[in-house]
Amino acid sequence: MTSPIDAARRPRRDALENRAGILAAAHVALAHDPRASIDAIARQAGLSRRALYGHFDDRDALVRELVEQGATRFNAVADSIDDADARVALARLAAALWNEAAHVQVLAAIALDEAHLEETATALAPLRRTVVRIVRDGQDADVLRTDVAAPTLARLIEETARTVITRIDASSPAARDLAVRAVLSIAGLSWRQADALLAAHPEILATPKAASA
Amino acid sequence: MTSPIDAARRPRRDALENRAGILAAAHVALAHDPRASIDAIARQAGLSRRALYGHFDDRDALVRELVEQGATRFNAVADSIDDADARVALARLAAALWNEAAHVQVLAAIALDEAHLEETATALAPLRRTVVRIVRDGQDADVLRTDVAAPTLARLIEETARTVITRIDASSPAARDLAVRAVLSIAGLSWRQADALLAAHPEILATPKAASA
DNA sequence: TTTAAGTTGCACACAACTGTGCAACTTACG
DNA sequence: CGTAAGTTGCACAGTTGTGTGCAACTTAAA
Secondary structure (H helix, E strand, O other): OOOOOOOOOOOOHHHHHHHHHHHHHHHHHHOOOOOOOOOHHHHHHHOOHHHHHOOOOOOOHHHHHHHHHHHHHHHHHHHOOOOHHHHHHHHHHHHHHHHOOHHHHHHHHOOOOOHHHHHHHHHHHHHHHHHHHHHHHHOOOOOOOOOOOHHHHHHHHHHHHHHHHHOOOOHHHHHHHHHHHHHHHHHHOOOHHHHHHHOOOOOOOOOOOOOOH | OOOOOOOOOOOOOHHHHHHHHHHHHHHHHHHOOOOOHHHHHHHOOOOOHHHHHHOOOOHHHHHHHHHHHHHHHHHHHHHHHOOOOOOHHHHHHHHHHOOHHHHHHHHHHHHHHHHHHHHHHHHHHHHHHHHHHHHHHHHOOOOOOOOOHHHHHHHHHHHHHHHHHHHHHOOOHHHHHHHHHHHHOOOOOOOHHHHHHHHHHHHHOOOOOOOOO
């Protein structure tokens, strides 16, 4: 006499897969165009628009979940940076974020959409704090530019990274190299200084898989 | 016996003013949001939506005129740069564009809208050619970074300028300073080198009005 | 095999926006 | 002043998008 209330069936496995499929599709679609329609996302996931509403209350709920998903990865990356040298820390942060490029692109795209400023700001807060801390340390140690106030420089670095990631090429190994060098440049290093730094720390640009050369 | 065909009245003066008003309103509105509605633009200009269609065939015609308007100014700026030193040329170009910031912002915003990629590409072509030329010269003379291919570096410089202009603060004198320094940084100079360069060429950052100190 | 979870396609209502037609009004200009 | 240019507000058709209700179906799980 199992009542229908406390003994509800477990959600079907294919339903869970479909839900993940929607998130993946939204990932691709929104990175390309943050205003992609629900219908486009559902089709991309191989589902009907109607079915999507069985998994998410509305468009906002879907976007919110994407943002939170990305935020988790972001915080993990930010926490993993512990270099004493601010220049190295910045380079490593940029390189590490590039490895999450697929996720970064959605966040970066959504972050530019006025409709979700608050959510993305909250999600990006830990990362932003990390950048500000690195910048402050670097300025105190006189290894980063001091002609720009720390908050402004942090912002500039963030925008530079976003720009390179979202607007230059995509996912080529050369692009990753470029992103790291662009960040170091905007942080105040000359291109030769950046080059020397990266030569001294080859692991920063090493392929994630074959890190143990 | 003046026929109604060859002796049509001149357009009314207030109509011309209204047309200019619409362009000005579109300027403001589209810089803020490239997808601002016709209604929002017309209201901002103090006209009804219906009246706007008396001046422009459709939304595209309005946008096209804005783009052409900006293109003219852009070409003039690009043509005015003739410094032998590529670093100085870049700095001067960035500073000169900043003086057109109000116009730059619309173009930059529209340029990010997929619907008008072609028009803006055409409008920006001369400016882009100028940047590529400066970059090539600078690399040949070994005063700009050579670890990035000329077209890529030119693109990077353009994106950096766009980012600073559209996403950092706005219209403060400090922002202009920042834009120039950001461009020089991304071009490969260390912040101290950029600082020295600007100190050696104070006229670059001089206020446009009081250029004769 | 039974059952309910999940999906589908359709029909709605709703919202925001574009572009046009038209009658009535106001106003600059000859 | 008279006239036509310009404006206004409204109605209308068309587009694209969101979110819901519902009957009919497929299918995973008990």
